């Protein structure tokens with residue numbers, strides 16, 4: 001095989017992996033996932049904490065920093081910044097990403113729902 005050709009194949013492979021990795025979420029569907037799987041414990045309103053902290057502007061924020069919410073120590077110490085990747089890992093298995101943390105999902109959430117709810121959370125919201 002010509003070196004040029006194998007490089008091209010590698011490039012195509014990489015692009016494929018990158019695409020699969022960034023599984024584009026559907027924010028519209030994500031709103032429904034949020035309502036059914038998150039809203040019981042989380043509000044998107046600033047300052048409104050429920051069983052879980054307000055998720056207002058949670059995207060890109062440092063974990064464990066909502067005022068007036070009593071986090072677990074492990075969450076406060078986690079040093080996590082909520083990027084799409086960290087959120088995806090946390091939602092897939094909260095106790096693996098933050099051992100000793102307080103969040104427990106009612107039922108496991110599938111990869112598509114995770115991608116969709118992340119797309120929904122990433123939408124900037126007015127105060």
Ligand code: HEC
Nearest residue numbers: 037038041051052053063064065071072075101102103106
């Ligand atoms: C049964 C209640 C419950 C449900 C359901 C729930 N959460 Fe949570 N969530 C919590 C609690 C409690 C914490 C705080 C965890 C800690 O302090 O260890 C938390 C923390 C978080 C954090 C970290 C927030 C921060 O300020 O650092 C994110 C992000 C999050 N949840 C997203 C979600 C999403 C998205 C869903 C739905 C797919 C969801 N949660 C479902 C209770 C819940």
